[in-house]
Amino acid sequence: MESAFSILAEPSRRAILSLLASSERSVGDLELETHLSQPSISKHLRVLRDAGFVEATVDAQRRLYRLKPQRLQEVDAWLAQFRRYWSARVDALERHLERMDEPNPRKKKTRKRK
Amino acid sequence: MESAFSILAEPSRRAILSLLASSERSVGDLELETHLSQPSISKHLRVLRDAGFVEATVDAQRRLYRLKPQRLQEVDAWLAQFRRYWSARVDALERHLERMDEPNPRKKKTRKRK
DNA sequence: CGGGTATATACCTATTAAGGTATATAAAGC
DNA sequence: GCTTTATATACCTTAATAGGTATATACCCG
Numbered sequence: 001m002e003s004a005f006s007i008l009a010e011p012s013r014r015a016i017l018s019l020l021a022s023s024e025r026s027v028g029d030l031e032l033e034t035h036l037s038q039p040s041i042s043k044h045l046r047v048l049r050d051a052g053f054v055e056a057t058v059d060a061q062r063r064l065y066r067l068k069p070q071r072l073q074e075v076d077a078w079l080a081q082f083r084r085y086w087s088a089r090v091d092a093l094e095r096h097l098e099r100m101d102e103p104n105p106r107k108k109k110t111r112k113r114k
Numbered sequence: 115m116e117s118a119f120s121i122l123a124e125p126s127r128r129a130i131l132s133l134l135a136s137s138e139r140s141v142g143d144l145e146l147e148t149h150l151s152q153p154s155i156s157k158h159l160r161v162l163r164d165a166g167f168v169e170a171t172v173d174a175q176r177r178l179y180r181l182k183p184q185r186l187q188e189v190d191a192w193l194a195q196f197r198r199y200w201s202a203r204v205d206a207l208e209r210h211l212e213r214m215d216e217p218n219p220r221k222k223k224t225r226k227r228k
Numbered sequence: 229c230g231g232g233t234a235t236a237t238a239c240c241t242a243t244t245a246a247g248g249t250a251t252a253t254a255a256a257g258c
Numbered sequence: 259g260c261t262t263t264a265t266a267t268a269c270c271t272t273a274a275t276a277g278g279t280a281t282a283t284a285c286c287c288g
Contacts, residue, residue, distance in 0.1 A: 009123040010276080014192070021195045027235055040277065042236055061234040061285045069199035076193055076200075078128070081135045083190070085183035124246080141265055154247065156266055175255050175264040 004071045007051045012036055013044050017067065020054060024066035118185045121165045126150055127158050131181065134168060138180035 008014055015034055019025055025033070030041050045065055048054045053071045056063040122128055129148055133139060139147070144155050159179055162168045167185050170177040 003123065003125060003128075005119055005128065006123040009117065009120040011117060012276090014117075014119065018195060021199075028233090037278075038235070039237080039279085043276080046236080063235065067196070067199065069196060072193065072196045073200050075189070076197070079186065079190055079193070081132060082181070082183060082186045085135075085181065086187050086190075126246090142263090151248075152265070153249085153267080157246085160266080177265065 002051050004051075004053075004074045007047060007053060007071070008075070010044065010047075012040065013048055013053075016041070016044055016048065017053060017072075020065060020067045024064050026059070026062040026064055028062070030065075116165050118165075118167075118188045121161060121167060121185070122189070124158065124161075126154065127162055127167075130155070130158055130162065131167060131186075134179060134181045138178050140173070140176040140178055142176070144179075 008017075012034065016030055019030060019033055027038065027041050027045065030036070030045075031038050034041070036044075045054065045056070045063075049056060049065075051071060052068055054065045055068050056065045058064075122131075126148065130144055133144060133147055141152065141155055141159065144150070144159075145152050148155070150158075159168065159170075159177075163170060163179075165185060166182055168179045169182050170179045172178075
């Protein structure tokens with residue numbers, strides 16, 4: 001499966017997701033609320049749907065797209081490992097302790113090249 | 115500036131950042147801890163540095179790379195708009211209320227094509 | 229059924245970006 | 259000074275992807 005990040009790398013897709021964050025929308029709605037052409041919107045929605053970021057329901061000729069949060073949660077989860085860098089003050093201690101135990105002896109002879 | 119997401123789209127770069135999350139490392143350290151070639155590591159570090167995700171200090175021939183959290187915080191901030199989808203139960207109410215006020219009248223005549 | 233509306237897709241082209249190999253730069257230490 | 263170590267960069271080739279235009283599909287309504 002495509003990584004969540006590679007899907008989100010595309011600015012138009014992020015814009016679409018931001019719009020869908022507030023409520024579901026049709027392709028036409030999205031066309032009006034972005035500067036994108038209709039085929040472009042449809043193609044991005046296809047990518048987002050295949051990747052599990054959105055789902056659609058049929059309303060006559062329209063397709064109503066809405067957000068599916070799981071893939072975005074993945075990103076949130078990946079970020080967890082870095083959050084102590086900005087979350088709380090106490091965590092500065094954690095980082096300090098880790099520096100005490102780095103993988104770099106920082107002096108003396110070195111490893112060898114293959 | 116390149117979007118944080120496009121930088122993170124590359125799996126090797128995410129791996130490098132994950133390693134740096136625990137402590138700073140030299141290029142050689144990273145080479146040993148990943149399956150990447152040295153030029154590949156250097157090139158990814160270059161991208162990460164230019165994008166502000168890491169910084170380096172000189173230690174003789176070595177360069178010691180460490181994390182700079184700001185760009186990752188950007189991602190965290192962008193995610194904020196979606197967090198109510200998975201954070202608390204109360205937020206389900208929010209979403210429900212928004213659905214009451216969608217941009218789709220969902221019946222009757224339509225807009226015109228240019 | 230026919231015309232207009234809504235969305236999806238095919239095809240083409242251009243750009244970007246990644247990996248590989250080779251090489252350049254620079255410092256270490258004898 | 260020469261050799262080894264550490265990292266950066268150049269060049270090449272290949273693959274992925276985005277946007278555009280044109281067209282297909284499907285539904286609505288009179």
